[in-house]
Amino acid sequence: MDRVYKIIFRIEIDTLFDDRGKLSLEKMEHLVMLCTSMQNAGFKVLIVSSGAIMLGTEKMGLSEPPEELITKQAIAAIGQADLIKYYQMFFDGFDQIVAQVLITRDVVSNPVRNNNAKKTLNTLLNKGIIPIINENDSVSTDDIILNDNYPLTLIVAQLVKPHAIVIKSYQENRFNLLVRNNPEPIEVSEENLFNLADLIKSGKGIAKNINFDCKTGKSVLNIGAPDEKQKAVNMISGFPEVITLT
Amino acid sequence: MILNTAFEKIKECRRIVVKVGTTTLSYPNGKLNFQRIDKLAQILTELQKSGRKIILVSSGAIAVGSGKTGLKSKPVELAEKQALAAVGQADLMKVYQKLFESRNQFVAQVLLTKDIVTVLERRTNASNTLEALMSMDVIPIINENDTVAVDEIVIGDNDTLSAHVACLIKADLLILMSDIDGLFSADPRVDPEARIIPMITEINEDIERSASGTGSGFGTGGMLTKISAAKVCRNEEIPVSIINGINPEILNEIIAGKPIGTLFYWNTHQTEVKTD
Numbered sequence: 001m002d003r004v005y006k007i008i009f010r011i012e013i014d015t016l017f018d019d020r021g022k023l024s025l026e027k028m029e030h031l032v033m034l035c036t037s038m039q040n041a042g043f044k045v046l047i048v049s050s051g052a053i054m055l056g057t058e059k060m061g062l063s064e065p066p067e068e069l070i071t072k073q074a075i076a077a078i079g080q081a082d083l084i085k086y087y088q089m090f091f092d093g094f095d096q097i098v099a100q101v102l103i104t105r106d107v108v109s110n111p112v113r114n115n116n117a118k119k120t121l122n123t124l125l126n127k128g129i130i131p132i133i134n135e136n137d138s139v140s141t142d143d144i145i146l147n148d149n150y151p152l153t154l155i156v157a158q159l160v161k162p163h164a165i166v167i168k169s170y171q172e173n174r175f176n177l178l179v180r181n182n183p184e185p186i187e188v189s190e191e192n193l194f195n196l197a198d199l200i201k202s203g204k205g206i207a208k209n210i211n212f213d214c215k216t217g218k219s220v221l222n223i224g225a226p227d228e229k230q231k232a233v234n235m236i237s238g239f240p241e242v243i244t245l246t
Numbered sequence: 247m248i249l250n251t252a253f254e255k256i257k258e259c260r261r262i263v264v265k266v267g268t269t270t271l272s273y274p275n276g277k278l279n280f281q282r283i284d285k286l287a288q289i290l291t292e293l294q295k296s297g298r299k300i301i302l303v304s305s306g307a308i309a310v311g312s313g314k315t316g317l318k319s320k321p322v323e324l325a326e327k328q329a330l331a332a333v334g335q336a337d338l339m340k341v342y343q344k345l346f347e348s349r350n351q352f353v354a355q356v357l358l359t360k361d362i363v364t365v366l367e368r369r370t371n372a373s374n375t376l377e378a379l380m381s382m383d384v385i386p387i388i389n390e391n392d393t394v395a396v397d398e399i400v401i402g403d404n405d406t407l408s409a410h411v412a413c414l415i416k417a418d419l420l421i422l423m424s425d426i427d428g429l430f431s432a433d434p435r436v437d438p439e440a441r442i443i444p445m446i447t448e449i450n451e452d453i454e455r456s457a458s459g460t461g462s463g464f465g466t467g468g469m470l471t472k473i474s475a476a477k478v479c480r481n482e483e484i485p486v487s488i489i490n491g492i493n494p495e496i497l498n499e500i501i502a503g504k505p506i507g508t509l510f511y512w513n514t515h516q517t518e519v520k521t522d
Contacts (some may be wrong), residue, residue, distance in 0.1 A: 023401045059352065060382065073371065074378035077354035078385065081343055084336045097314060099332035100339075102357050102391055104457065116328065123329035131332065136391060138356045138375040
């Protein structure tokens with residue numbers, strides 16, 4: 001690959017957990033393998049992952065995530081430690097170093113925080129470390145209220161200006177891609193993820209080569225406000241064309 | 247106040263914030279001292295099981311991150327430090343989790359920035375989370391959120407952070423563990439007459455001078471950040487104990503009322519200590 005491409009993997013609950021709400025070690029290991037493999041292929045991978053509350057819920061022996069906000073925050077603090085432990089455990093197995101980055105939404109509005117978060121993330125990427133990002137639920141309630149960190153993905157996108165965002169499709173081994181400068185999400189198979197560089201390079205032409213089904217946009221749309229998809233598209237396509245990593 | 251009476255009062259403390267510095271957690275080469283962390287986990291678990299509520303404020307993320315990424319010397323550049331903190335924090339939590347959970351004690355990770363002091367919403371959220379964790383009998387393990395903060399990353403600042411945490415949860419006691427035995431009357435490296443001041447009821451110029459005199463040779467944060475931590479706690483009349491973390495057993499002795507290290511015990515301190 002002649003250029004370095006930054007890719008955000010957006011990991012939703014159903015990418016990691018089984019139907020009974022238990023962490024699927026198999027799913028996680030596969031995902032970790034995939035991310036490391038892409039990293040080894042020369043991409044710079046970032047992960048934005050949900051799952052802390054689910055893990056905290058299980059650990060404390062609750063049958064379902066608590067409704068009450070304060071309890072949820074506490075459960076998130078318990079589960080976050082577990083979430084990163086599992087990621088670390090699997091990434092260690094593939095000799096890939098990861099870092100935990102917890103951010104609050106004021107990284108958008110506070111210029112000092114914004115700058116710090118940017119620098120930290122880029123330093124990690126330059127060192128070949130995969131950042132695993134989540135919202136700092138203990139001090140911030142935004143995502144907990146929204147019940148999803150999809151908007152967090154957009155904030156991270158704003159910080160690192162990725163070339164693409166990868167979201168697991170509801171279909172087995174399929175992924176939805178939001179590629180920079182491309183107005184529509186694309187659905188690809190796992191194998192085709194590795195052709196992402198070509199997809200990014202070829203720009204707008206790619207859409208016609210992919211059998212894009214509007215329905216596959218559903219996993220992009222199924223959370224957050226109705227205009228989230230448009231926001232995501234704007235954010236991705238609004239990025240400057242060339243970003244180089246030193 | 248008589249020295250022993252003040253130390254006796256420590257026995258009654260229920261909510262205790264314990265801060266451990268990098269020098270307590272790691273060897274001089276930066277690698278983790280598992281044996282000591284294990285001991286620490288054991289003692290804190292016992293204290294928690296005795297009905298007290300323990301909150302741990304832990305440094306060490308940057309040291310662990312440096313070790314993991316194979317860095318030989320301490321990082322200088324801020325972005326580098328923050329990146330290593332993000333790598334190391336995950337590892338550090340993993341170690342704590344392992345050592346506490348083997349004793350059936352759950353822990354939680356809480357990363358804070360200084361805006362828990364200045365921003366009401368953050369303050370409320372942090373306080374709510376910590377209270378909820380304590381009520382679930384989980385030990386919160388707190389560190390600075392280095393990734394987004396700059397003002398917190400200066401060395402030794404976890405002293406101040408732990409003082410703010412102590413105020414936030416209205417702790418009965420803050421214990422600062424580092425590689426010094428307490429506040430000395432003079433620099434013990436140069437002055438053979440130097441002795442530990444067992445109790446301080448007021449931070450006056452003399453104390454400040456002693457603290458600045460003992461300077462940077464003593465641990466990462468030095469004495470000055472411990473004095474500023476004590477000043478924060480003075481506002482809420484929270485006693486502050488400075489002890490050497492080389493042997494975590496000292497924690498038990500402090501809580502048994504033995505006069506060890508330096509105890510900041512405020513003149514205005516009420517005689518009764520609240521219970522949970």
